[in-house]
Amino acid sequence: MRTLRAQVTAILVAAVLVVIALANGAAFFIARPQWPPFGAGVIAPAILDAVALAAKLPPGTDAPALRPAPPAGPLDEMASRQLSDALARLGQPHPVRVLRPEGGSPVTAIGLADGRWLVLSGGGIPPPPRGPPGGTFGFAVWLALMILGVTGVVVLAVRRLTRPLALVEEAARRIGPDGELPVLPERGPAEVRAAAAAINRLSARLKASMDSRMRIVAGAAHDLRTPLTRMRLRAEFVADEEDRAQWLSDLAELDRIADSAIRLVREEVEGGALEAVRFDRLVEQVATELREIGLGVAVRGTVPGLVSGRPLSLKRAVRNLAVNAATHGASATHGARLAVSADAERVVLVIEDDGPGIPEALMGRVFEPFFRVDPARQVKIPGAGLGLAIANEIIARHGGGLTLSNRPGGGLLQRVELPAADAGQDGDE
Numbered sequence: 001m002r003t004l005r006a007q008v009t010a011i012l013v014a015a016v017l018v019v020i021a022l023a024n025g026a027a028f029f030i031a032r033p034q035w036p037p038f039g040a041g042v043i044a045p046a047i048l049d050a051v052a053l054a055a056k057l058p059p060g061t062d063a064p065a066l067r068p069a070p071p072a073g074p075l076d077e078m079a080s081r082q083l084s085d086a087l088a089r090l091g092q093p094h095p096v097r098v099l100r101p102e103g104g105s106p107v108t109a110i111g112l113a114d115g116r117w118l119v120l121s122g123g124g125i126p127p128p129p130r131g132p133p134g135g136t137f138g139f140a141v142w143l144a145l146m147i148l149g150v151t152g153v154v155v156l157a158v159r160r161l162t163r164p165l166a167l168v169e170e171a172a173r174r175i176g177p178d179g180e181l182p183v184l185p186e187r188g189p190a191e192v193r194a195a196a197a198a199i200n201r202l203s204a205r206l207k208a209s210m211d212s213r214m215r216i217v218a219g220a221a222h223d224l225r226t227p228l229t230r231m232r233l234r235a236e237f238v239a240d241e242e243d244r245a246q247w248l249s250d251l252a253e254l255d256r257i258a259d260s261a262i263r264l265v266r267e268e269v270e271g272g273a274l275e276a277v278r279f280d281r282l283v284e285q286v287a288t289e290l291r292e293i294g295l296g297v298a299v300r301g302t303v304p305g306l307v308s309g310r311p312l313s314l315k316r317a318v319r320n321l322a323v324n325a326a327t328h329g330a331s332a333t334h335g336a337r338l339a340v341s342a343d344a345e346r347v348v349l350v351i352e353d354d355g356p357g358i359p360e361a362l363m364g365r366v367f368e369p370f371f372r373v374d375p376a377r378q379v380k381i382p383g384a385g386l387g388l389a390i391a392n393e394i395i396a397r398h399g400g401g402l403t404l405s406n407r408p409g410g411g412l413l414q415r416v417e418l419p420a421a422d423a424g425q426d427g428d429e
Contacts, residue, residue, distance in 0.1 A: 296335020
């Protein structure tokens with residue numbers, strides 16, 4: 001009942017059933033026989049006319065309708081009471097006995113003032129009230145069929161009316177990791193075509209905006225290379241060695257920022273076919289490369305894990321995460337610790353370190369481009385603040401997820417989950 005379609009369906013079904021109940025009730029009160037059945041109709045007055053005629057006959061008169069006692073038989077107490085009340089309302093109360101013999105018509109016996117009884121056959125006495133055909137079970141079946149029929153009609157109507165909303169929901173569900181909306185076919189009723197056309201226009205405008213942003217970032221980063229090269233050449237002629245070293249260090253950091261921006265753009269626009277990759281071997285290769293350049297990276301355990309992806313992109317993501325742990329989270333005795341586990345559905349990489357971690361208030365911003373925990377940028381560790389953003393982009397494009405959390409004993413835990421590939425594929429990476 002949480003979806004709009006279910007709520008609208010429930011409201012309409014309830015409304016229709018209430019209307020049906022009210023309509024049936026109104027029809028019953030309008031078309032029913034007069035109730036009570038002897039109140040103001042012709043039965044009670046006709047009986048009083050017969051009683052008046054019988055009272056004029058002297059005692060001892062031989063008349064078949066006059067008897068000294070009422071006949072015996074099964075008594076209909078409800079009909080007897082109702083007819084007695086009707087006679088009393090007309091101002092002439094009389095004892096009344098309505099009998100219903102088995103297989104015969106009802107018999108009405110009216111007590112006269114002299115003790116005799118006027119016996120009338122039939123007399124227009126209505127049959128006793130009966131339940132619906134089939135009894136309680138038949139009524140339950142009728143009610144269930146009515147509810148099912150109303151619900152089916154309402155469901156079909158609501159589905160047709162809310163089709164544009166379902167189209168929007170389906171488009172949102174099919175948004176890819178690159179943030180692009182799928183192109184929807186513009187067919188069907190006018191409302192559906194209008195909704196599909198609006199979503200397609202939105203998708204085209206979003207894609208154009210994202211492409212423009214990427215071109216601006218890539219162009220700016222690329223254009224920085226030429227002035228940086230000129231500034232580096234001029235810095236070489238600075239006489240003071242300390243100033244020259246500082247100039248070259250700052251220029252190197254600017255160059256890294258420009259290079260990171262270009263890599264981030266490349267990850268967002270890069271395509272190409274996927275292939276089977278042995279993720280455990282890829283992690284071991286990255287750890288070996290980082291140890292060769294002097295970073296403290298250790299592989300604590302791996303199991304064979306096969307994923308489908310682009311090897312260079314996956315290696316770049318793992319390298320960025322490992323470098324982040326080895327540089328920001330290395331202690332005097334331990335560096336980054338990597339472990340790979342796998343099951344039938346996913347392959348998991350866990351990277352731990354012993355650093356200060358990330359403040360919980362800033363944990364939601366760690367994947368923003370150019371974000372650094374130290375806002376004053378007073379850390380001496382080089383970097384542009386794009387490593388986690390690039391890694392997160394790569395992992396998301398491979399259908400996986402990257403989560404960061406602070407370890408209870410101190411340090412940061414980085415967890416990568418990727419969907420496992422078919423074990424029948426061949427992974428050579």
